[in-house]
Amino acid sequence: MSSQSPRSDKILVVDDSPDNVFLIKTILEEEGYTISTAENGISALAQLQTSPCDLVLLDLMMPGMDGYEVTKRIRGDMNMQQYIPILLITAHDAPNVAHGLDLGADDFIRKPVTVDELLARVRSLLRLKHSIDERDEITRQREDFVSRLTHDLRTPLVAADRMLMLLQQGALGNLSPQMQEVITIMARSNINLLSMVNTLLEVYRFEAGRKTLAFQAVDLSKLLEEIVGELTPLAQDKTLAINLDFAEAVNANTVMGDRLELHRLFTNLIGNAIKFTESGSITIGLTPVILSSKINKTFSLPSTISDYITIEVADTGPGIPPEEQAILFERFRQGSHKSSGSGLGLYLSRRIVEAHQGTILINSKLGEGSTFIVSLPMKQSMKENREN
Structure with a gap:
């Protein structure tokens, strides 16, 4: 030998x-x-x-x-x-x-x-092991690079946003109408880029297991009203109506969740509805639900949680083809619409919903609009939340 x-x-x-x-x-x-x-x-x-x-x-x-x-x-x-x-x-x-x-x-x-067979199989499996380890190491390095890159990108983008805001406010002197228009376009593009960087950073945090959620009682009706107020100017630019359809039992619209992440979730869903709808309206429904065993089975929800709040964001947009609905919540899956973005927004939305022990579904038909349905548990123990 x-x-x-x-x-x-x-x-x-x-x-x-x-x-x-x-x-x-x-x-x-x-x-x-x-x-x-x-x-x-x-x-x-x-x-x-x-x-x-x-x-x-x-x-x-x-x-x-x-x-x-x-x-x-x-x-x-x-x-x-x-x-x-x-x-x-x-x-x-x-x-x-x-x-x-x-x-x-x-x-x-x-x-x-036999010696030869034993050594051959050992070498073969060790090659497999080394190949997998190398792949995992490349993945870790890529994720670390993405994390560092997004952190480094945020600093100049935030600085540019502040400078553009000062220019718009006339801090450096009066601007001509043409300059005002140019600065406005630059500011909007900078905000879009900053939003993409922030989304990429959040996706990385979830995937790397470095996301820590701060759970507290969140009044969803107030949160949604706040988000609608923030996004109303975007809807007005397209002459879209935003309708709020909340259940009467407002005191039952509270969940235990991370308010910042829920704000991010519904801002994305309502913002998408506005973005992809050219005419008509956006309707946001909020309904406490006492789940029957049939509903629990349909949504594959945890058996320890029975009371949920369903939030529906419905639009009158073009709808989503069935083949795209199947992969809609996967990472880097862009739709065929001309306004489709990076393919991370709905993936991040799914991760946020799952971190709250909830579910997110899509109901859409071409030419008839789309409805995103989020179900969140009304009651969770703080112990359970910290463990997630």
Whole structure:
């Protein structure tokens, strides 16, 4: 056997037979791998919790906890930060290994193992491991770059916004009508760019698990009235009417949520309705709902929550094709409309709704407008909210 340079790959060999462990350990150590061993499934799981490895060689038939159960726990129950390939080791007369592969194992080898086959399968799975690790590292670097870029972009954009505001207010002298028009266009474009940067930053925070929500009692009727007041000038520019259709039980329109994120959510939905509607109106409905088991099942809502508030944002726009509705809430999915944006707004909206244990749906027909339906729980414990 040719000697090779030492590797840093760590391999865990799990087998209840000391002879099998000694044989496999000897073969792999001669190739320069670092080997640790476990005599049963429980010991193997304990080792993986404290010291993850690059590959697991797992005997399928062991007393107590067999290889099937160990595979299941590694893939499902254990919160592994990195992917670990699993190579099942089974006797020729053992049951079919298909079940182990279905549970998440990557390959198998039958006893008695041959040196060449064992090393070939080990090398193959370690290549898989290195490829996945490299991909994950590239993803992490990309996300870190996006985070740094968005932070760095915000500073000059905010500064430009303040300077343009001063120019519009005449702080640097009177401007001609032509200059006023140019400054207004620049300010609007700067605000749009700043909004895109902020959205990208929020998406990154959610995906990186760095988003912290501050839950408090939020009166949705007041929040929606506030947002409508902010967006009314945009609707007036297009001669669109905004109608508020709230239930009479105003005192029941309170949810436990992050007010800033809910403001972001409904600003996006109502703003989109205005943006994509050329004539007609925008109607915002707010209704407390006592969910029946049928509704709960339809919306796939948590069984521990029964009382919801539904918020509907309906427009009289062109509607959305069925094929676009299926991917509407995915990241970077732009619609075919000429005014479609970055494809992040509705994705971020979905993440905000899910962080509040709610659901968001779309009901739309071409030529008949669109309705976005958000369902949010009326009551949540602060403990539950902090854990989300």
